[in-house]
Amino acid sequence: xxISGSVSSLAILLIVVFLFKEASGLFNSPAIEEGYVxxxxxxxxxxxxxxxKTKEIFDSEITNWKELGGNDEEILVxxxxxxxxxxxxxELGAEFEFVPSKINELVxxxxxxxxxxxxxxxxxxxxxTVISKDPIKPSEFFGGTQWYPTATPAPIFGLIPLLLGTxxxxxxxxxxxxxxxIAVSIYLAEIAxxxxxxFLKPIIELLAGIPSVVYGFFGLVVIVPLIQKGLxxxxxxTAFAGSVVLAIMALPxxxxxxxxxxxxxxxxxxxxxxxxxATQWQTIYKVVIPYSSSGITSAVVLGIGxxxxxxxxxxxxxGNAAIIPTSFFEPVRTIPATIAAxxxxxxxxxxxxxxxxxLGAVLFLITLxxxxxxxxxxxxxxx
Amino acid sequence: MSPVEKLGNMDKRKRWSQxxxxxxxxxxxxxVVVILFVILGFIIIKGASVISxxxxxxxxxxxxxxxxxxxxxxxxxxxxxxxxxxxxxIGIMSGIYMNEYATNGKITRFIxxxxxxxxxxxxxxxxxxxxxxxxxxxxxxxxxxxxxxTLALLSxxxxxRTTEESLKSIDxxxxxxxxxxxATKLQTIRxxxxxxxxxxxxxxxxxxxxxVSGETAPILFTVAAYFLPQLPGxxxxxxxALPYHLYVISTSGTDVExxxxxxxxxxxxxxxxxxxxxxxxxxxxxxxxxxxxxN
Numbered sequence: 001x002x003i004s005g006s007v008s009s010l011a012i013l014l015i016v017v018f019l020f021k022e023a024s025g026l027f028n029s030p031a032i033e034e035g036y037v038x039x040x041x042x043x044x045x046x047x048x049x050x051x052x053k054t055k056e057i058f059d060s061e062i063t064n065w066k067e068l069g070g071n072d073e074e075i076l077v078x079x080x081x082x083x084x085x086x087x088x089x090x091e092l093g094a095e096f097e098f099v100p101s102k103i104n105e106l107v108x109x110x111x112x113x114x115x116x117x118x119x120x121x122x123x124x125x126x127x128x129t130v131i132s133k134d135p136i137k138p139s140e141f142f143g144g145t146q147w148y149p150t151a152t153p154a155p156i157f158g159l160i161p162l163l164l165g166t167x168x169x170x171x172x173x174x175x176x177x178x179x180x181x182i183a184v185s186i187y188l189a190e191i192a193x194x195x196x197x198x199f200l201k202p203i204i205e206l207l208a209g210i211p212s213v214v215y216g217f218f219g220l221v222v223i224v225p226l227i228q229k230g231l232x233x234x235x236x237x238t239a240f241a242g243s244v245v246l247a248i249m250a251l252p253x254x255x256x257x258x259x260x261x262x263x264x265x266x267x268x269x270x271x272x273x274x275x276x277x278a279t280q281w282q283t284i285y286k287v288v289i290p291y292s293s294s295g296i297t298s299a300v301v302l303g304i305g306x307x308x309x310x311x312x313x314x315x316x317x318x319g320n321a322a323i324i325p326t327s328f329f330e331p332v333r334t335i336p337a338t339i340a341a342x343x344x345x346x347x348x349x350x351x352x353x354x355x356x357x358x359l360g361a362v363l364f365l366i367t368l369x370x371x372x373x374x375x376x377x378x379x380x381x382x383x
Numbered sequence: 384m385s386p387v388e389k390l391g392n393m394d395k396r397k398r399w400s401q402x403x404x405x406x407x408x409x410x411x412x413x414x415v416v417v418i419l420f421v422i423l424g425f426i427i428i429k430g431a432s433v434i435s436x437x438x439x440x441x442x443x444x445x446x447x448x449x450x451x452x453x454x455x456x457x458x459x460x461x462x463x464x465x466x467x468x469x470x471x472x473i474g475i476m477s478g479i480y481m482n483e484y485a486t487n488g489k490i491t492r493f494i495x496x497x498x499x500x501x502x503x504x505x506x507x508x509x510x511x512x513x514x515x516x517x518x519x520x521x522x523x524x525x526x527x528x529x530x531x532x533t534l535a536l537l538s539x540x541x542x543x544r545t546t547e548e549s550l551k552s553i554d555x556x557x558x559x560x561x562x563x564x565x566a567t568k569l570q571t572i573r574x575x576x577x578x579x580x581x582x583x584x585x586x587x588x589x590x591x592x593x594x595v596s597g598e599t600a601p602i603l604f605t606v607a608a609y610f611l612p613q614l615p616g617x618x619x620x621x622x623x624a625l626p627y628h629l630y631v632i633s634t635s636g637t638d639v640e641x642x643x644x645x646x647x648x649x650x651x652x653x654x655x656x657x658x659x660x661x662x663x664x665x666x667x668x669x670x671x672x673x674x675x676x677x678n
Contacts, residue, residue, distance in 0.1 A: 007473050008543065009497040011536050015504065018515040183411040191405055192412070200412065202665055207419050209590070209657045211597025212506075213626040217633050217650050218422050221643075248418060255415075281401035302503075309505025311600040312626075316634055336507040336600070343511070343604050348519060360511040364504060371503040375496065 015364065023358035026141065029351040030133040032154050037122055038131040039107055039115045046070040049131050052146065054154035057114060065112060073112040080117040096121075104128070116153045136351065141358065147322035147333075149342060149352045157355040159362065161324045165239070165332035168325050169314060170307035172243030173250055174300060180247075181254030181303070182296065188255070189262035190284050208252035216316030219245040224317055231329065237319030239332040245313045250303040257302055261295020262288050298374045305370040309363060311336035335359050423654060430651025433644050439652075443610060447632045448641040452649055457614055458527075458622030462606065463596050465531025465618070470538045471588060477539075478546025483572055502540035507600040509537045514604040528618040530606025537601055538591045545587025549580040582671035586664045593660035597653055599626040625653050 031051045032038050038054065040046060046068050049057070056062045057075055066072045083092065087102050100123040107115050107128035115128070122130070136157065144158020184204075188197055223244055228236030265288045273283040289296070319331025320341060333341075339356050346352035437451055444450030485491040513533030523529040553576055561571040599607075607627035615622040633639065633646040 006494060007477060008501045008539055009494055011539065012497050012501055012504075014516065015508065015512045018512055018520075019508070022515050180411055180415065183408045184415055187408040187412040191408060200416070202661065203416055203419055206657070206661050207415070209593050209597075209661055210422070211599070211626055211653055211657065213597065213599045213630050214426070214650050214653050215422075217629055217646060218425065220633060222425060248422075251415065279397045279401045281404045282397065284404075305503055309503075309507070311505065311507040312630060316630070336505055339507050339511060340600055340603055343514070357511060357515070360508050364508050367503050367505055367508075368500060371500045375499065 019357055019361040019364055022354055023361045024354075025349075026136055026157070026351060026354035026358050027138055028135055029354060031136050031140075032131070032133055033152055034350070035119055036116060036153060037119050037133075038153055039117075039122075039126070039128045040131065041107055041111050041113055042127055042129050043111055044070055044073075044129060047129060047132065048134070049154075051136070051140065051151075051154035051156045052144075055146075055148060055151050055156055058116075058151075058153060071111075076110050076113045078106070078110075078113050078115040078117075080121075083117075100124075141355070145324060147338070149346070149355060155351060157351070157358075159359070161322050162333060162335045162338055162359065163362075165318075165322075165325055166308055166334040166336075168239050168328070168332060169242040169246060169318060169334055170304055172239060172328060173246035173307045174304055176243055177247035177250045177254060177303065178300060181251055181299065182258060184251075184255045185258035185262060185299075186284060186288075189259045190280070190288060204252050204255055207248070208256075212249065212310060213312045213316075215245050215249055216313035219313060219317040233329055235319055235331060237317055237331050238329045239318060239325055240328050242314045242318040242332070242334070243328075245317055246307045246310055249310060249313060250307050253306050254299045254303045257299035258292070258296050261292035261299065264295070265291045294377050294380060298377050301370055301374050301377065305367050305374075308334075308370075309336060309367055311340050315340050335363050339363075423658075426647065426650045426654050430647040430654075433648030434651060438648055442612070443645070446638060446642075447610070447645055448638055449645070452625065452628060452645070452652065454611055454614060455623040455625045455628040455649070456652070458607075458624040459596050459626075461527050461615065461622055462530050462534060462602065462624060463592055465527055466534035466538060466595050467588075467592060469531060469535035470542050470591070473535075474539050474542025475546050475584065477543045478550065479572060479577075481543065482547045482550040483568070483576070498540050498543055501536075502544070505600075506537060506598055507603075509533055509601040510604050512536075513601060518605055523619065525604075525606055525608070525621045526619045527606055527615060527622055530602045530622075530624075531618075533601045533605045534595050534598060537598065538595050541591045541594065542588065545591070546580075546584055549583035549587065550576060552583065553579050582667060586668050589660055589664045589667070593657050596656050596660075597626050599630055602627060625649060625656075629653065 032054070038049065044065065046065060049068070053062065053068060058077060058079075060077070062068065063075055064072065065075055083099070083102070086106055092098050092102060100121045103115065103117055103121055104123040104126055107113055107126075113128075141157050142159050144156060145160045146156045146158045147161050148156040184200075188200060192200065219241060224236035224241050226236070227233065227238065227241050227244075269287055269291065270283055273287045274280070278286065314334050315337040318333065318337065320333045320337060321331035322333045322338065325332045339359055342352070343356050346356060439451060439456065440453050441451030442454055443452065481491065481494065485494075510533065513529060513536075517523050517529035517532050518525060521529075557575050557579065558571055561575045562568070566574065602624055606621055607624050608621040609623075609631055611621065611623055629646060629649040632642045632649065
């Protein structure tokens with residue numbers, strides 16, 4: 001019995017161990033794609049490149065070494081597939097046996113070159129400078145403002161756009177559903193008669209029972225087109241659409257918890273208020289709501305927790321653009337949606353895979369803090 | 384104005400504000416009902432034309448644009464069955480321990496906090512965990528067993544809480560009576576407490592089945608397959624599942640527009656499961672409530 005009692009504790013422990021074990025690997029993986037090297041001419045003073053800068057170079061956004069503190073020289077981007085532009089197939093050899101020496105020769109010849117090629121073709125006496133393979137730094141992940149997990153040569157894992165997307169969608173959802181939730185819970189706890197309650201309770205239970213993927217589907221075929229047409233937007237898949245769907249999904253949680261809290265108001269307190277001549281409504285907002293305020297706060301926190309962790313519905317309606325959101329009516333991407341969308345394509349054990357586990361760990365910590373907050377709020381009430 | 388008239392005015396204002404506030408709360412409450420009926424109605428109307436015996440008994444055809452969803456229904460059944468076999472015994476025993484045996488010490492408090500935390504863990508984190516432990520570390524691969532274990536963990540807090548709440552609602556006088564007659568603690572639980580708590584526990588278990596059958600994120604990386612030509616042969620095979628099927632055909636199928644009809648049908652089947660589960664739970668609840676009254 002004790003063993004089965006501790007299964008849930010064991011599960012939490014295992015979740016923590018596995019999430020963090022896989023996630024910690026990210027900070028040991030090199031910033032440059034594994035098995036590849038990045039090299040420059042040995043006269044080039046630039047010896048380090050951050051993932052962001054590397055991406056900008058390979059996207060031709062940075063075109064001169066001057067911008068990186070180097071010489072005033074045009075950057076020549078060389079990818080391994082460009083090799084045949086410089087050498088004929090005979091020069092490279094039938095078995096590609098001359099490839100290392102040719103790459104060596106090319107890097108020596110071109111002053112402004114930055115070459116990206118498989119490590120197996122690195123010549124034994126390579127004359128260029130191999131850009132040092134720094135591991136990904138925690139500051140780059142937690143402070144990073146870009147999320148390009150599949151960029152070559154250097155993927156960029158920045159948490160900020162995903163975190164902001166998650167917060168925007170969840171806070172929007174709670175702002176939409178809170179007035180509703182509180183109103184319905186007041187109605188259920190104080191106003192509705194027994195029969196109405198018997199009718200409403202199963203309906204709210206049903207609302208909680210609908211699978212999130214069905215909410216997502218409904219959002220996709222009804223709410224998204226409605227938002228696009230109604231607000232005249234280029235795309236309907238926006239943070240707002242996510243918030244609307246999540247608001248409906250968070251309603252049952254908020255209603256149930258807030259109603260339970262209001263029901264704990266002692267009858268004597270309410271009757272004392274009514275006996276003094278207060279109306280029922282005055283009693284509600286002067287006695288019942290203040291008395292149950294900690295329960296209502298728990299309801300809000302639980303609702304936020306539910307919204308932050310929700311995956312499928314959000315994945316289906318928010319458009320999944322991993323950029324820092326500037327408006328409520330733009331596509332965004334949340335942390336859970338990123339995990340669900342990308343884990344299938346990330347090779348196990350790679351940096352991308354590990355970064356998704358780190359996202360999971362961040363999500364786990366956020367919800368853990370929220371559960372502890374609820375615990376704290378409801379324990380304070382008992383004074 | 385006389386003091387009496389002033390009081391009368393105050394009284395009127397009070398009643399007015401009550402009327403406005405109550406009207407507001409009532410209309411918002413009914414708006415929630417309207418929202419539910421719009422969602423259900425939309426899916427039922429759009430999906431009803433798709434549902435046929437063929438739809439329920441055939442495999443998907445022509446890149447998910449026609450045929451049926453039989454393998455997905457079977458897969459979901461396997462997953463529900465598998466996860467229930469794991470989570471029910473552990474969860475019920477855990478609930479009995481927490482309510483009947485545990486003294487209010489530090490260990491109980493710790494277990495209770497952990498159970499609460501487990502119920503707050505997002506479903507996608509369960510998916511990640513299931514992939515790391517069951518699929519990769521234990522080497523089950525994408526399989527029914529890995530998916531069932533992941534789903535079982537997810538429903539565990541629900542089962543534990545239901546059992547605990549049901550046991551808590553049974554008056555201590557029954558336990559004392561049984562113990563006073565010389566029964567042991569285990570006998571008391573088996574013969575007195577459990578039979579009385581049983582209806583409520585069953586209701587909770589049925590609701591947890593509803594929850595498990597609709598979960599998508601935990602099975603995404605542990606078991607779900609986009610399409611399988613044959614049904615799974617063992618617990619180490621992958622399987623299709625209804626919620627995942629709805630997700631893929633509505634977002635990333637070969638032809639999203641052409642498979643819309645299939646998507647409406649799948650959504651309706653999922654909704655039907657939830658409706659049946661909830662109706663069953665409610666019916667059981669009122670049936671047992673009546674029985675208790677009659678006794």
